[in-house]
Amino acid sequence: xxxxxxxxxxAGVTATAAGMITLGLAAPGASAVTDPxxxxxxxxxxxxxxxxxxxxxxxKSEGVPYTTVDLADSGxxxxxxxxxxxxxxxxxxxxxxxxxxxNEAPFGAGSAEQTALEAYEKTYAxxxxxxxxxxxxxxxxxxxxxxxxxxxxxxxxxTVSTAGKAGPFGYLRGDFSFEDNSPSVxxxxxxxxxxxxxxxxxVDTPVPGGTGTGSLLGEYAHDGRRELVVTFAYNQYQQQFRxxxxxxxxxxxxxxxxxxARNYFAVHVxxxxxxxxxxxxxxxxxxxxxxxxGGGDDTGTPIRMTPADAQYAAQWEQSHGFTLDMVFNAxxxxxWKSDNGGTDPLADQLLSDKAKYRWVNHTYxxxxxxxxxxxxxxxxxxxxxxxxxxxxxxxxxISGQVSDNYDWALTHGLPVDRTELVxxxxxxxxxxxxxxxxxxxxxxxxxxxxxxxxxxDNSRESEQRSVGNSTLTVPRYPMNLYYNTGTxxxxxxxxxxxxxxxxxxxxxxxxxSTTSTCLSQPLDTATGFTDYIVPTEARxxxxxxxGNDPRPxxxxxxxxxxxxNLYPVLDRVLADYQGLFADNTPIVDxxxxxxxxxxxxxxxxxxALDAGKVTAYRIGKTVTVTAPSGTHIPVTAPExxxxxxxxxxxxxxxxxxxxxxxxxxxxxxxxALTLKLP
Numbered sequence: 001x002x003x004x005x006x007x008x009x010x011a012g013v014t015a016t017a018a019g020m021i022t023l024g025l026a027a028p029g030a031s032a033v034t035d036p037x038x039x040x041x042x043x044x045x046x047x048x049x050x051x052x053x054x055x056x057x058x059x060k061s062e063g064v065p066y067t068t069v070d071l072a073d074s075g076x077x078x079x080x081x082x083x084x085x086x087x088x089x090x091x092x093x094x095x096x097x098x099x100x101x102x103n104e105a106p107f108g109a110g111s112a113e114q115t116a117l118e119a120y121e122k123t124y125a126x127x128x129x130x131x132x133x134x135x136x137x138x139x140x141x142x143x144x145x146x147x148x149x150x151x152x153x154x155x156x157x158x159t160v161s162t163a164g165k166a167g168p169f170g171y172l173r174g175d176f177s178f179e180d181n182s183p184s185v186x187x188x189x190x191x192x193x194x195x196x197x198x199x200x201x202x203v204d205t206p207v208p209g210g211t212g213t214g215s216l217l218g219e220y221a222h223d224g225r226r227e228l229v230v231t232f233a234y235n236q237y238q239q240q241f242r243x244x245x246x247x248x249x250x251x252x253x254x255x256x257x258x259x260x261a262r263n264y265f266a267v268h269v270x271x272x273x274x275x276x277x278x279x280x281x282x283x284x285x286x287x288x289x290x291x292x293x294g295g296g297d298d299t300g301t302p303i304r305m306t307p308a309d310a311q312y313a314a315q316w317e318q319s320h321g322f323t324l325d326m327v328f329n330a331x332x333x334x335x336w337k338s339d340n341g342g343t344d345p346l347a348d349q350l351l352s353d354k355a356k357y358r359w360v361n362h363t364y365x366x367x368x369x370x371x372x373x374x375x376x377x378x379x380x381x382x383x384x385x386x387x388x389x390x391x392x393x394x395x396x397x398i399s400g401q402v403s404d405n406y407d408w409a410l411t412h413g414l415p416v417d418r419t420e421l422v423x424x425x426x427x428x429x430x431x432x433x434x435x436x437x438x439x440x441x442x443x444x445x446x447x448x449x450x451x452x453x454x455x456x457d458n459s460r461e462s463e464q465r466s467v468g469n470s471t472l473t474v475p476r477y478p479m480n481l482y483y484n485t486g487t488x489x490x491x492x493x494x495x496x497x498x499x500x501x502x503x504x505x506x507x508x509x510x511x512x513s514t515t516s517t518c519l520s521q522p523l524d525t526a527t528g529f530t531d532y533i534v535p536t537e538a539r540x541x542x543x544x545x546x547g548n549d550p551r552p553x554x555x556x557x558x559x560x561x562x563x564x565n566l567y568p569v570l571d572r573v574l575a576d577y578q579g580l581f582a583d584n585t586p587i588v589d590x591x592x593x594x595x596x597x598x599x600x601x602x603x604x605x606x607x608a609l610d611a612g613k614v615t616a617y618r619i620g621k622t623v624t625v626t627a628p629s630g631t632h633i634p635v636t637a638p639e640x641x642x643x644x645x646x647x648x649x650x651x652x653x654x655x656x657x658x659x660x661x662x663x664x665x666x667x668x669x670x671x672a673l674t675l676k677l678p
Contacts, residue, residue, distance in 0.1 A: 036092040036094055036124055037092070037093040037094070037617045037619050038093075038094045038126075039093065039095050039096060039616065039618075040065065041066060041067060041096055042059060042064060042065070042096060042253070043069065043095075043098070043100065044066050044068045044069070044100045045068075045079075045102065046068050048070075049102060049132070050234060051131035051132040051235075052101075052102050054236035055129065055249075057236040058236070058245040058248070058548075059259070062257075062260060062634070063258060063260065063634045065258060065616065079117055081116055081119070083095075084096065084116065085123075085124070091619070094123075094124035097253055097618070098128070098129065099117065099129070101129065102130075102131055102132065104133050104139050118225060121225045122223070127252055128227045129227070130230060132231070132233050132234070133231060134150075134191050135150070135193030139229045140195060140218070140220030140227075140229065141229070142196060143193070144191055146194055147210045148191065148193040149214065151189065151190075152186045153178045153188040153189065153205075154186060155177060155178060155179075156205055156206075157175055157177050157178075159204050160172045160174055160175075160203055161201050161203065161204050163202060164203060167251070168248070168251040170582065170657075170658045171247070171585040171658055172243060172244075172581060172582060173582050176239070176240065176243050177240075178240045179240065188238070189232070190216060190231055190232025192214035192231075198221050199215070199218055201215035201218040202215075202218050203215065203217040215231070217229065219251070243546065250636075250659070255636075257635075257636055258633065258636075260634040260662070260663075261548040262656060263546060263548070263577070263585065263587055264544075264545065265322075265553075265587045265589060266325060266550075266553065266589050266591070266595065267325065267555065267566075268455075268592075269326055269560060270483075270554055270557065271332070271558070272305075272326045272350065272557050273328050273332055273346070273350070275302035275303060275304035277289045277300075277303075278301065278303055278486065279300075279494050281493045281494075284507070289484070290378070290380050291378060293378045303561050304346070305557050305558075306345075307346050307348070307349040310350050311349060312564065313353075313560055317356055320574055322570070323589055324357055324358070325358045325359070325591065325592065326357045327360040327554070328359060328360070329363060329364065329405070329424075330364060330408035331363075331366075331408070332366055333347050334408075351414075354415065359415060360421070361402060362405065362422045362423075363401035363402060363421075364400070364404040367397065367424060369423050369424065370430075370439045370442075371390050371392055371435050379434065381434055390435075392440065398442060398445035398446075399445040399449060402421060402445065402451065419451060420451070420453050420591070420592040420593050421454045421455070422476075422554075422592075423455070426456050427439075429454075429467070431460075438467060442468075443469070443470070444468065446467060446470065446471045447469070447470040451471050452470065452472065452596070453592050453593050454471055455474050455476050457475070457478060458476055463475065472596055472599075474551070474596045474599065475551050477553045479555050480533070480536075481556075481559045482495075483556035483558055483559075485565070486561050486562035488525075489525045491529050491533060492523045492528035492529045493525050495528065496528075498510070499516065501518045504521060504522050505522065506518070506522070529565065535572065538569050541569065542573050542576055542577060545573065545587065550598045552590075584655070585656065585658075588656075604632065605631065605633070608627050608628050608631050613628050614626070615627075632663035632664065634664070635675065637652065637660050639655065639659065642676050644674035644675065645667040645670075646668065646670060652664075652675050
């Protein structure tokens with residue numbers, strides 16, 4: 001192991017008598033008397049390009065404080081000694097713990113600003129991340145004409161080196177691939193080069209057209225400074241960046257920083273116990289639902305799970321170590337039971353396996369809880385009262401839907417959390433364009449039933465918001481697996497209708513859309529689901545997982561029935577994930593209330609940062625953080641970190657990706673929180 005890697009791993013946390021959050025790194029040879037103060041904040045010098053934007057997005061996602069200097073802003077501050085450092089209470093202060101640059105010298109080699117920045121980094125041992133640069137000796141690499149390569153990297157495999165695994169990228173299993181989503185578009189460009197003295201490669205790839213491997217990312221130590229050099233272009237959404245982003249932040253902050261990250265994945269299965277209407281491949285709508293012009297009864301067989309489907313779901317969970325959230329409509333199940341001889345083998349099977357799932361209240365009969373709908377036209381509209389006002393579903397009807405389903409769950413021994421709710425179609429919340437406001441009866445009904453977390457549709461409202469004074473939303477990602485399809489062929493047929501042009505027989509809604517593009521040609525309904533829909537949806541879902549995004553995904557019970565279309569997508573997501581990440585970085589599968597609390601904590605933390613009410617700094621091995629009372633503070637620190645209590649210590653946080661992290665709160669009788677490194 002190199003000295004540089006050892007120093008990275010020496011990140012630590014100690015305690016102060018003042019009882020503040022304390023973490024830290026000691027400068028080599030520094031004493032407590034002469035140690036400077038290092039603020040826990042990152043400087044980002046932005047040139048407007050994708051790589052710097054990607055790193056900035058990661059910092060914000062994790063909750064790491066940062067200051068941006070926009071190079072295109074004529075009024076930007078000058079990077080000089082006064083901007084970078086000063087003196088506080090007679091002690092020298094470095095205002096930034098790490099520096100993100102577009103390249104190794106964005107101000108120009110030898111310029112006053114570049115010279116000031118380099119002097120700052122030497123004085124205070126501040127790491128510098130070069131977001132994207134080319135291969136040349138000034139960054140510790142040979143030119144590409146010496147067994148190197150410059151060009152597209154689409155589809156190529158990269159490997160985390162031994163030094164990378166021992167250092168900031170130890171959460172990765174080893175290999176990952178550069179995206180290659182379109183054969184007609186170059187998606188990635190980069191330089192593969194041979195390291196020179198002082199350069200330690202963290203990510204390698206075979207040299208195209210050459211021999212052996214070359215570096216794509218590594219650390220260059222020179223002139224008393226350390227740079228993380230990235231020689232491939234990327235944006236914040238590309239998988240090659242997403243898998244490396246955590247390690248880039250850990251390197252930049254030397255393993256100790258405010259903020260934290262996890263790889264989250266939760267899947268809600270709506271309409272459990274109910275049945276779903278079926279897509280009509282001839283009319284291109286769903287008879288029996290409200291999207292068919294002229295109405296019409298559901299002439300097809302409704303889609304409903306069987307006992308065998310329920311058995312398969314339980315077996316699949318066990319074999320994959322993954323828990324599904326069963327979002328249930330007990331009243332719809334009771335109606336089905338009364339219409340079918342008074343028995344329901346599906347319900348019997350699900351209830352026998354009830355402990356194997358998480359259960360979420362989806363209301364008793366899936367009643368639409370917004371305005372009273374007029375479905376005589378397509379699209380539907382809100383009915384009006386005689387005075388022209390909107391006719392709303394009543395508070396008592398909403399409350400009955402929530403409480404009846406919850407009471408049924410208690411009677412049947414379901415492990416349900418009263419604070420969680422998913423309304424049918426996310427109804428009751430505003431639904432544009434027909435219903436531009438929440439049903440005013442919704443919030444009081446939710447409060448009366450103890451609902452703290454109600455689901456919303458992320459495609460409509462991506463941010464958490466309040467519903468009244470007692471409830472917050474939990475945005476959910478709709479998976480592109482349709483509720484009204486039971487077979488692969490039906491799925492591909494509806495997909496074609498949505499994503500092909502009118503000239504190709506589709507609806508044409510994709511033409512001119514700002515959110516989607518049309519398929520170049522319709523999918524083969526016999527193969528399109530497996531060959532196109534599954535890999536496309538799995539890639540989208542995995543992108544959410546890798547984006548430190550806790551929002552759950554949702555599908556419907558119909559996707560567990562008939563051809564069981566959900567499982568190929570989940571299999572692909574989980575297999576791809578396990579191929580990328582080491583065992584110390586598992587997928588985090590939270591229930592709805594925990595997801596809601598995570599989003600709430602993030603909002604409060606970001607609000608405190610934006611208001612300038614967080615102060616964080618390191619002096620030697622001690623870091624002090626102050627924040628508004630009641631604010632949960634996200635902290636990431638090395639393994640072995642403990643929390644200083646009034647008397648003694650306790651283990652800090654939870655282990656994840658080779659570090660310890662948590663939303664930190666003070667111990668009893670403490671006004672702040674203190675952490676200590678071993």
